[in-house]
Amino acid sequence: MLYFDHAATTPPYEEVVETVAELMRRHYGNPSSLHKYGEEAGQLLKRAREVCAAALAVKPGEIIFTSGATESNNLAVKGAALQYASRGRHLVTAVTEHPSVFESCRQLEQMGYELTVLPVDEEGHVSAEQVAAAIRKDTVLVSIMHVNNETGRIQPIHEIGARLKAEFPKVLFHVDGVQSFGKLPVKLKDWGIDLFSLSGHKIRGTKGTGLLYVREGVKLSPLLTGGGQEFDLRAGTENVPLIVGLAKAVRMAAEGRERFAAAVSGWRDIIMEAVRQNPALELNSGTEAPHIVNFSHPAMKAEVMLHTLELLGAAVSTKSACSSRLAEPSRVLLAMGRSGNAASGGIRISFGDSHTADEIRQLALAIQEMTTRLKTVERRLFE
Ligand code: PLP
Known part of the structure; x- marks a missing residue:
């Protein structure tokens, strides 16, 4: 994992x-x-x-x-x-x-x-x-x-x-x-x-x-x-x-700050691109901090995405760690004008300098695979 x-x-x-x-x-x-x-x-x-x-x-x-x-x-x-x-x-x-x-x-x-x-x-x-x-x-x-x-x-x-x-x-x-x-x-x-x-x-x-x-x-x-x-x-x-x-x-x-920021922001960009590949996913983060990517799916619970990614080998977060066990939507995403569903569905991925380029590739693939699986679920729900 x-x-x-x-x-x-x-x-x-x-x-x-x-x-x-x-x-x-x-x-x-x-x-x-x-x-x-x-x-x-x-x-x-x-x-x-x-x-x-x-x-x-x-x-x-x-x-x-x-x-x-x-x-x-x-x-x-x-x-x-x-x-x-x-x-x-x-x-x-x-x-x-x-x-x-x-x-x-x-x-x-x-x-x-x-x-x-x-x-x-x-x-x-x-x-x-x-x-x-x-x-x-x-x-x-x-x-x-x-x-x-x-x-x-x-x-x-x-x-x-x-x-x-x-x-x-x-x-x-x-x-x-x-x-x-x-x-x-x-x-x-x-x-x-x-x-x-x-x-x-x-x-x-x-x-x-x-x-x-x-x-x-x-x-x-x-x-x-x-x-x-x-x-x-x-x-x-x-x-x-x-x-x-x-x-x-x-x-x-x-x-190590400059080295950290250079390495990690490159990985963040790769993962942001993987998220953009699925138009249903909304990015909540930009290219400001080097180490955080946050996205939501307006119709999919964060827990479903988190556990799908976990099955695919990647441990990520919903909201922040200290509030991820609370059922309410994220106060931060609501304040940014996200809908109640999107604010409940935020997934946070955050990086550190212990990762390797290969791990980032695996995460990008996991996001792609999650997207395919979610589309199947969406089709089943709406067809
Ligand atoms: N402030 C921010 C922005 C945080 O992300 C955290 C940790 O989640 C804290 C404060 C609390 O830090 P600590 O876990 O050291 O109490």
Whole structure:
């Protein structure tokens, strides 16, 4: 079975697995301890922070390690809203955000905050104008993702950040960069980003790891209080082996970004062409992110297509992994104006740098074969 669900999670690099295993065996000290074991663990943690900071071109003191991007997003959105509540209680986000941002905003709404949810156009984009028009005197945070996890659509982060910094310098700008880091250029300082989330397991690192970049000078209210770890922003003994594994993956993703994008976007184009061969299939993705293809069949359930592809040897996704067990149509595809059927029928194929050209050929053939089988089913249904 070939794995084409890299936007859900990725196979960790062998180097990452080996490093984590080695550290778990040998460096189990608590970085807060004062003896040699603690000091060694503390050094590893410090080094991991430096490596991540270098990859993002920021300062080590601006990196907070978390359990993943869900936590990073929760900490960014709720931490900023709670910290700056005296400044205002209005937040701006987009309808296509990942649930970890969207539901954090909704939770704040239930606590009395006001939320503006920006619609997107039929390609899934918001504009800097829309964001600027939504800002009020009491707006504290704008949270817009870089690359959408279902469709690969890219938001104009650079323009939004520039507009916010020029016209509304007090409004904080959070970006969920989970699907963009390691795939596209990311310039936190140049783009006016105050908070940036990424996840270890989407870049061939370890599950249960992530980080949040918090620009120097920005304060957050911690979600986990206790021993004061992570600059008082995230209490709990740091998982040093996994954090070092994360740092390794972050470095490899940053260094390999251009190679990744060149290889993977070629494969994406081959698969988009295979999808276009069947006029009944509607592409929901464009040629924006290098690693995601999303399509629907207006009359065919996504599960039928997914299981047909699975029988043909290819593991793909319906919607995003975290919502693929929910029966509702995709919020993202509905927001792009797709019909209820098409929004329920989205198939996401996502690539990584572990594939070979031969695997891509096999996937293209599987899509062709799926198309033939679906036509037979359609004929049986409608004749
Ligand atoms: N944000 C986006 C865009 C994602 O794709 C994901 C993962 O599905 C997350 C956040 C959550 O990441 P994690 O699995 O590390 O909590």
